[in-house]
Amino acid sequence: MMLKNAHIAIIGAGPAGLTAAYELTRHGYTPQVLEKGERVGGISRTEVYKGYHFDIGGHRFYTKVDEISRLWHEVMGEDFLKVPRLSRILYDGKFYRYPLQLRDTVFKLGMVESALILWSYLRAQVNPYPVEDTFEQYVVNRFGRRLYDRFFRIYTEKVWGIPCSQIRADWAAQRIKGLSMVSAVRNALFNTNGGDVKSLIEEFHYPPLGPGMMWEQFRTIIEARGASVQTGIDVREISLDGKRVSHIVTRHDGETTTQPVDALINSMALRQLIDRIDPAPPPVVIDAAHRLQYRDFIMVCLIVDAPNLFPDNWLYIHSPQVRVGRVQNFKNWSSAMLPDPTKTSIGMEYFCSKGDDLWSMADADLLALAATEMQQLGLASASMVEDGTVVRQLRAYPTYDEHYMQNVGVIRHYLDDITNLQTIGRNGLHRYNNQDHSMLTGMLAARNLMGESHDLWSVNTERSYYEEFATTAKQPAPTAPLSEDADAGVDVQAVADTAREQPSAHNQ
Ligand SMILES: Cc1cc2nc3c(=O)[nH]c(=O)nc-3n(C[C@H](O)[C@H](O)[C@H](O)COP(=O)(O)OP(=O)(O)OC[C@H]3O[C@@H](n4cnc5c(N)ncnc54)[C@H](O)[C@@H]3O)c2cc1C
The missing domain is CATH 3.90.660.20 (Protoporphyrinogen oxidase, mitochondrial; domain 2)
Structure with missing residues (x-):
């Protein structure tokens, strides 16, 4: 358990870093958050141009983690808007309702195309790919090639810039898990999503001035509790003394500063983290980091x-x-x-x-x-x-390319040995996390410093883990092997989202 006056540095004022700081300050610690950018919020910041506010993407606030939901409401209070959702797919000059509505989709595709999609689906059932290593194999087995070509492939390849045959299936697996053409049609016909899923699809929360408003508010609270959130500070070097981080080197306005740390929480991307560790990690670790895409x-x-x-x-x-x-x-x-x-x-x-x-x-x-x-x-x-x-x-x-798991595994193995360094967040774990899971890793990292024992790498690999989080926080986290990973929001398409339990990673 860290002493209250320990010097805890946190790299990055995105959702993960700020949540770690929030949790620490809630318990009387005064960490120092160091942010390279000029604003807080990371990828979830809000930019402003001539009075027009805009997100980097569009950031829906939706979560199944009660503790994160409570935190959002605690911080935003009455200001947190509930926004009705309407989103459609524009394909071939037509707007398709999203989530898919059977009648709408069949009407717009036409009877002939719908019949061909059904035929292609039946063929995939009779003669499926024997292995499901790639995104393409995974989706074709569940929806047939024709629907895959019409709706999944083009958008997914726009997002990733590589053929779906090179994207790992585990990227799709978590969010499409349990979903098939049959369940999509059943949901569309009989509206069997269930109240919970339906409501999350139909509305979400949002701060009136964009997600950055949430993170500015986090900053205000953290600073009011006596901790610091400094922007424009680039952490350039993480210096080790044996198996511990002894100090960090930062740069601000061309000036370099060295400061000792007792504990370090990192949310910068793994590739950058590895490159900044001194003495340099073994070549195999550097090589793995450089292979992350x-x-x-x-x-x-x-x-x-x-x-x-x-x-x-x-x-x-x-x-x-x-x-x-x-x-x-x-x-x-x-x-x-x-x-x-x-x-x-x-x-x-x-x-x-x-x-x-x-x-x-x-x-x-x-x-x-x-x-x-x-x-x-x-x-x-x-x-x-x-x-x-x-x-x-x-x-x-x-990117969840075909080798990312091995590369992350090598890096993880190396980092696990550094006793006072934890890495959190989306790029800090190379995990396709939404804000809620990025935040959860920050919250758990803070609690680890207070004597709890959570495996940050397993957050969002096993749904049950975070669903039960609120009631079992004191339990040691189950260790899911990295190979079972794959939250991978599928930035894909409509059909899957009809029965998907998470907000679409389409949305990311
Ligand atoms: C287009 C898009 C849409 C999305 N939509 C949604 C959505 O609808 N809902 C949702 O919940 N999530 C959404 N997300 C995901 C969400 O943005 C991330 O989960 C979240 O921002 C990750 O938080 P983080 O703190 O882990 O990382 P980041 O937001 O990346 O923050 C990391 C911070 O570390 C800082 N940093 C990096 N290097 C250094 C350094 N050397 N020194 C100091 N600071 C450093 C960075 O500047 C950054 O501010 C979306 C993402 C994208 C890209």
């Missing part, structure tokens, strides 16, 4: 001179003719996101990789591309765009 992300925010463009919170763009993957309509998340109700602000989301043509495109060209594609999709004329801005987000998605 990430997918980057660009949000092009367009301010359009029209009060209403479409009723959805967001649209999934499955059409292969355009490069945009999803379109957010921030007004439909919260009207307070816009300073002028006669306008609409649209977030055009592009999945990319640093250095590729999209990433390297000049902002002006990205704005022009987004306006053209918005028009191509029939959402508004490009000439109605008044202004806009571009935000690039590195490492938005940890």
Whole structure:
């Protein structure tokens, strides 16, 4: 158990780092949060351009972890909006209700295409892939090739930039687990999702000024309790003395500072973490870290001179003719996101990789591309765009490629030996976590410092673990082998989400 006056440093003021700090300050500790960016919130921050607020993506607040839900409400109080959800898939010029509604889908696909999808499904049942190593094999076995080609493949490949045959099945497994064509049709016909699932699909929580409002509020509370949250601080080096972190080296405004630490909680990406450890980890660990892949992300925010463009919170763009993957309509998340109700602000989301043509495109060209594609999709004329801005987000998605588990395993094995270092969060564990699970790892890391014993790597590998978390927090965490991992939100598509228990990772 850490002494109350111990110097606990936390790298990153995203949801995970701030939750660790919140939990520690709740128990009288005064950690120091060090954030490289100028804002708190990490990927869940809110950016502001000329009074227009926008997310990096769109961040729904939904969780099955009671303790996290309570925390959100405690921090946001009355301000936490309940937002009705409407999202549709735009494919082949038609809008498909999402989650899928059988009649709507069959009507729009037409009887012939629907029959072909059914036929393809039956063929997959008679002659399935004998192994399900890849995303493609997993989905084709459950839905048939034709539906996979129409709805799963195109969007998923836009998100990841690699063929579905190279994406591991475990990325899909957790969220589509238990789902098949039969269950999707049964749900659509008989509405058997059940109240809980239905309600989560139909509404979510959201702070009026975007998710960043939550994280600013966390910061205020943490600082009021005597701890510090410093922005613009880059942690450059983590120095070991044997099996312990002895001090860290930070850089701020060109100045380098060295400070001793008693315990360190990290939420920066594993690849960066390994590169900053001194003395350098063994070559095999560095090699594993360098093999971890990430997918980057660009949000092009367009301010359009029209009060209403479409009723959805967001649209999934499955059409292969355009490069945009999803379109957010921030007004439909919260009207307070816009300073002028006669306008609409649209977030055009592009999945990319640093250095590729999209990433390297000049902002002006990205704005022009987004306006053209918005028009191509029939959402508004490009000439109605008044202004806009571009935000690039590195490492938005940890990639579940075919080797990531081995690589994470090697890194984990090495880090487990460093006695006063814990790594948390989405990229800090290379796990495709939403805010709630990122936060949960931060909360548990804090509790580990207070004498509890939680295995952070197992959060969100076993649903039962976090569902039971609130009542069994004192129990040691079950250790799920890494190979059983796969929360992997499937940024995919409608059919799966009809029976999915989690908010769609489509949404990420
Ligand atoms: C497009 C998109 C949409 C999403 N939608 C949803 C959603 O609808 N609902 C939901 O719950 N979740 C959603 N998520 C997931 C959510 O964003 C993440 O789960 C969450 O932000 C992860 O929190 P984190 O603290 O682990 O990491 P991050 O948010 O990445 O925070 C890590 C922080 O560490 C800082 N840092 C890194 N290196 C250093 C360093 N060397 N020194 C100091 N600081 C450093 C970074 O600047 C960053 O602020 C979405 C994600 C994306 C990409």
